[in-house]
Amino acid sequence: MIIELAKKEDYISIHNISKELNIEYAKNKEKGVLLRIIPKEFIKNNIEKFIVARIDKNIVGFLWFSTEYPKDMLKYTELIGSIENCIYSEQIAVKEEFQGQYIGKELYKFLKNSYKEKGILVFVNTAPEENRASLSFHLKLGFKVVGEFYREDFCGFKDYKANLLKL
Helix, strand or coil, rough: CCEEEEHHHHHHHHHHHEEEEEECCCHHHHHEEEECCCCHHHHHHHHHHHHEEEEEEEEEEEEEHHHCCCCHCCCEEEEECCCCCEEEEEEECCCCHHCCHHCCCCCHHHHHHHHCEEEEEEEEEECCCCCCCHHHHHHHCCCEEEEEEEEEEECCEEEEEEEEEEE
16 A cells, blocks of 8 residues: 555546545445545645555545644634644545555554644534544544534535544
């Protein structure tokens, strides 16, 4: 397995994984779901914000990150811990047939090694779609709850809630 920064030509594979694991298309929702399908053009124009996992030259997972927590979401977030000096993981995804092989852990490890002095933040939805697999995965890696996010309508979901986690 190779973990590396994404290349321009990886955008279609990243988009396809985000669609495959999207809540509307995921075959096994108990293994975790993504709320958004990342548009191809967005990925193409922001490829430097993606890390990929490759097995036999095929992309089997990705991590999309930004350098800070989205400021517009702070007004909907009740913080119970510090989020200063952190990188924000927008989305992490591993194709279903490759889950359980520590690929997600390696993607986070690569991000952490790239930003050694920073913590990592991630959002895990808890309602209406309980994303138990994602929450369990992040807690096993050592993430701790540092906030809660709530919006009446978010990404097309009513009464959306999420935990904000920090590593």
